[in-house]
Amino acid sequence: MGKREALLLISPLLGVLVLWTSLVLALGTTHPFYVVEGNSMEPTLSDGDLVMVKKVDPEDVKVGDVIVFHEPGSESTVIIHRVVGKVERDGRVFFQTKGDNNDVQDPWLVSEEDLIGVVVGGSRPLKFPLLGKLALFLKTAYGKALVIVLYALFALEVLMKRGGERC
Secondary structure, eight states: HHHHHHHHHHHHHHHHHHHHHHHHHTTTTTOOOOOSSSSSTTTSOOOOOEEEEEEOOGGGGOOOOOEEEEOTTTTSSSEEEEEEEEEEEEEEEEEEEOOTTOOOOOSSSSEEETTEEEEETTSSSEEEHHHHHHHHHHHHHHHHHHHHHHHHHHHHHHHHHHHOOOO
């Protein structure tokens, strides 16, 4: 296998790595994308939308921004809701949140420690409709198998092209 074929084979992996690293550095977070699950933010965000998140200082979060946070008391549950109020207690900032489609505010205050970041776009979030469903699918065994098969077909095409040029 020549250098050209080797470069072609690793180029998709390098491309993904460069893109991901660039987003991590630009947005200041190790997880720059989150998937909207549920309808609590409709019509602003819908189930399956993919949103981009940037890390911010809690003081820079404004009422009206859409934030991503861990549900207070649960590190495993991530919620995407709008900030409807800010409260300061003992020099610390807390956020009152609410889903746009919910009738009442969330029953908790979100602390600085629970804040993951602000959805890019602030009060008018940037979203990628339905890409979140694709991202969730790619996390499944079937999704991973599909990626492996597609990459194997790509590799086969690169290697077969090389073999065809020798004839």
